[in-house]
Amino acid sequence: MGFVVTRIQENRWGERWPAPAKLNLMLRITGRRPDGYHLLQTVFQLIDLCDWLTFHPLDEDVVELVTEIPGVAAQDDLTVRAALLLKHHTGCKFGVRIQVDKLLPMGGGLGGGSSDAATTLVVLNALWGLNLSTETLMCLGLRLGADVPVFVAGHSAWGEGVGDVLTPMTLPESWFVVIKPDCHVNTKEIFLADRLTRDSKSIRMSDFIAGDSVNDCLTVVRELYLPVANALDALSGYAESQLTGTGACVFARFESRFSAEKVYSALKGDWSVYLAKGVNKSPLHEMFGHGSV
Numbered sequence: 001m002g003f004v005v006t007r008i009q010e011n012r013w014g015e016r017w018p019a020p021a022k023l024n025l026m027l028r029i030t031g032r033r034p035d036g037y038h039l040l041q042t043v044f045q046l047i048d049l050c051d052w053l054t055f056h057p058l059d060e061d062v063v064e065l066v067t068e069i070p071g072v073a074a075q076d077d078l079t080v081r082a083a084l085l086l087k088h089h090t091g092c093k094f095g096v097r098i099q100v101d102k103l104l105p106m107g108g109g110l111g112g113g114s115s116d117a118a119t120t121l122v123v124l125n126a127l128w129g130l131n132l133s134t135e136t137l138m139c140l141g142l143r144l145g146a147d148v149p150v151f152v153a154g155h156s157a158w159g160e161g162v163g164d165v166l167t168p169m170t171l172p173e174s175w176f177v178v179i180k181p182d183c184h185v186n187t188k189e190i191f192l193a194d195r196l197t198r199d200s201k202s203i204r205m206s207d208f209i210a211g212d213s214v215n216d217c218l219t220v221v222r223e224l225y226l227p228v229a230n231a232l233d234a235l236s237g238y239a240e241s242q243l244t245g246t247g248a249c250v251f252a253r254f255e256s257r258f259s260a261e262k263v264y265s266a267l268k269g270d271w272s273v274y275l276a277k278g279v280n281k282s283p284l285h286e287m288f289g290h291g292s293v
């Protein structure tokens with residue numbers, strides 16, 4: 001099965017476009033590249049929690065951000081960097097004003113920044129009529145972050161390499177309760193930790209389907225971040241609790257909305273908690289017409 005190619009036929013400036021979050025249902029670290037990046041095996045589950053982006057055309061050759069995130073300068077924002085990367089790659093002189101309604105927690109392991117970047121690449125490619133292929137957008141996205149390509153591809157996936165070698169997966173459409181502990185985990189810090197497991201044996205997709213859902217970052221993150229350890233313990237009172245990526249968010253999977261809602265309701269007085277549905281196709285790509293690669 002191939003990923004889906006995205007096209008916009010009509011002028012859709014000013015619409016709100018979703019940038020969905022992901023959960024890593026499994027994350028094994030199988031090695032390290034000479035440049036220090038880690039080789040992974042992971043399962044990216046897209047979920048229906050989203051940031052929302054709006055793009056307005058500008059006559060001048062500039063990229064503006066109207067919604068700066070506290071602590072992130074406009075020129076460092078992944079949406080601005082994605083728009084500038086498209087301009088540099090193609091030499092186009094278009095301008096854009098970007099608005100981000102930020103609902104996903106930063107540094108939460110939900111991939112919000114990466115997804116914002118991917119939505120910017122996919123939507124501006126279409127609105128500016130650049131006609132770059134999905135593969136080209138995925139390569140450009142990888143320069144912004146290891147998690148960007150899966151959001152450009154727009155489908156839940158099995159990921160290898162640094163998370164950029166992707167095979168689409170059709171996962172059961174489960175429900176998830178996600179807790180956001182009161183801390184941000186620095187991804188780089190976790191990948192630099194001496195005690196991190198870096199030599200996990202590679203597994204096959206069938207091993208994951210049979211129940212192998214290890215996250216090799218869990219032990220280190222638990223040790224370094226007490227709020228994450230507390231959230232894992234709170235959730236494990238109801239179901240098997242897991243860490244997404246390098247955290248900070250933790251989650252549990254449920255087969256029905258009803259059982260997820262019961263746990264969500266029980267936790268929401270004490271925790272910052274989300275109820276989410278797993279989706280196979282990205283809500284961003286649902287908004288486009290599509291054909292097979």
Ligand SMILES: C[C@@](CO)(OP(=O)(O)O)[C@H](O)COP(=O)(O)OP(=O)(O)OC[C@H]1O[C@@H](n2ccc(N)nc2=O)[C@H](O)[C@@H]1O
Nearest residue numbers: 036037038109111145146147162163187188191245246247
């Ligand atoms: C671990 C994962 C799993 O989905 O998710 P998060 O918890 O961050 O969401 C990702 O691979 C993270 O991707 P992303 O958040 O885009 O990370 P990047 O900005 O590319 O990398 C941040 C830093 O982490 C380290 N890094 C990242 C990815 C990787 N495979 N090996 C690494 O060693 C590098 O030191 C890098 O400088």
Ligand SMILES: Nc1ncnc2c1ncn2[C@@H]1O[C@H](COP(=O)(O)OP(=O)(O)O)[C@@H](O)[C@H]1O
Nearest residue numbers: 076077078106107108109110111112113114116
């Ligand atoms: N639009 C953006 N949204 C979120 N984070 C951003 C954005 N632009 C830049 N960043 C930076 O990227 C970092 C990682 O963000 P995010 O993708 O949300 O977390 P994670 O990689 O843990 O899932 C943030 O801590 C922030 O410094």
